[in-house]
Amino acid sequence: MLAWQVHRNGEPSEVMRLEEVDRPTPGEGQLLLKVRAANINFPDALLCRGQYQVRPPLPFTPGVEICGETEDGRRVIANPVLPGGGLAEYVVADAGAVLPAPEALDDAEAAALHIGYQTGWFGLHRRAALKEGETLLVHAAAGGVGSAAVQLGKAAGARVIGVVGGTEKAAVARDLGCDVVIDRRADDIVAAVKEATDGRGADVIYDPVGGDAYAKSAKCVAFEGRIVVVGFASGDIPAPALNHALVKNYSIMGLHWGLYATKDPGSIGRCHATLTEYAAKGLIKPLVSERVAFKDAADAVQRVADGTTTGRLVVVPDGASR
Template identity: 65%
Template sequence: MKAWRVNQLGEPRDVLSLEEVSEPTAGATEMLVKVLAAPANFPDVLMCRGEYQIKPPLPFTPGVELCGEVVSVGDSVTKFAVGDRVIGNPSLPSGGFAEFSVLDQNNTFPAPSALDDAEASALSIGYQTAWFALHRRTQLLEGETLLVHAAAGGVGSAAVQLGKAAGAKVIGVVGGPEKAEYARKLGADLVVDRHSEDFVAAVKEFTGGKGADVVFDPVGGDAYAKSTKCIAFEGRIVIIGFAGGTIPQPALNHALIKNYSIIGLHWGLYKAYNQQAIDDCHVELTRLADAGLVKPLISERLSLTDVADGIGRLGDGTTVGRVVFQP
């Protein structure tokens, strides 16, 4: 089979190589799946660089989520059968950027019938992360104002849709007019282009001076620092990641004085501490997809041969929305 492999760490364009390799072997609780679609995610960029918290042994195939068709199952698999269309997180080092991959049944879910292969492939990490951030960690309420940074990105776009589905007023912050248009298509009530506008002033004007009740921050750095200037009384800032490259050093006296909360979310930890919460989240996301309330917007549907360029552009910050590769 064909698979993209990283033989040494570095920038995605430099280290990704399309190779002919043997099909991976599924263990007792795993399934071999034919990859139908695999989206690009920022962790794929970090993994190529050796900067992600998970560091697969070299050589490895990146691709942290996919939609696939079950080809064979291990002896202990009870949740799925050959022929099932599923989504989930591959068992590294056999990631999703290949013709075949391996999924453990505990990291696998039925693909929602309301979504096509590309859409379904993008419903796992980004939407689960956003759902946990908005509903489990910050308890976003109907009528509250949600500020989403990187609103045209993978996890940010999920937060915009889930915020609207929860009845919140959503402000999306993006970088550039093309990304602004994408955020509007997602349903954001107000879109702010940080290249030409000050989102702090925009948030204060939109909320009549109150500020944002919840800030969804996968960027860090300046995005976090400025968010503390427009956070509402009893507001919550949920930290998703640091795509901007700078980890903030929060002034806790400021959080005390303004009475807001700083909340962390590492979605992957739930696999170790509360798998049932992940399973329940997928049921809710499927319900929302069936109701037409969430639907990943796929900006690019590319072939398997385009992986190195697509992941490279994601690392450069020039992609818009979800980029999905279909073998």
């Protein structure tokens, strides 16, 4: 079969190579899945660079999230078992972690559901306890992770402020349903948030960016507000001033969604049932901005790494299995 392989760490466009490899063999408790669509996540770029918290042995195939098909014809979503990631024609996945793909979503949308929306739901509800009527600020609101948080915030009845970079992404954020859109390239984020909230600030801030985004968040978080740290797409990991959190009376909380698989695995299935219901009602729909040909996967991973994309890029295999 064909698979994208990484033999050395570096930038995705430089180290990913399309090669012929053996079809994987499932072990005990695993399933063989034919890949119908593979969503590209920022961790795929970090895997290529050797900067992710998981470092699979070389060579490996990136792709941490797919919509696949079981040998008995069921359409499912799964996280492939590394080093055999989803940018391939076939993968293996742990049977106990495979979930049914929502009927309301096509293959590309289903491939983009699992990680982003589970992270959003756990971050906003389990960690931050977002309430109806509160103000939610989402950084990188037009991106894959941010767009999921925007939709989930609206579904929860929150007023959503989206922060983006550039006019094109601002238009995307408005289409997603953001009540207020702030262009960080043209606007003063802190002043704009305070103006939009009559000086109160945002009750919940969802930050997958880090760096300057976090610094601005600390200046515009409300009394008893919650900053949810989701990731560091900027590459800059901030060092919070805890005296500032004390004086302003706000909380800083981390969200590592992957831990729930080991600490509370049943919660993932319950969340998926909720997300499936939301999808059926039209409350959420992954923003798939581009369906990418299999041959162009390396370029797509690089574009996600560079932060130039909106929504999700999803790779669709050509079906040329061997």
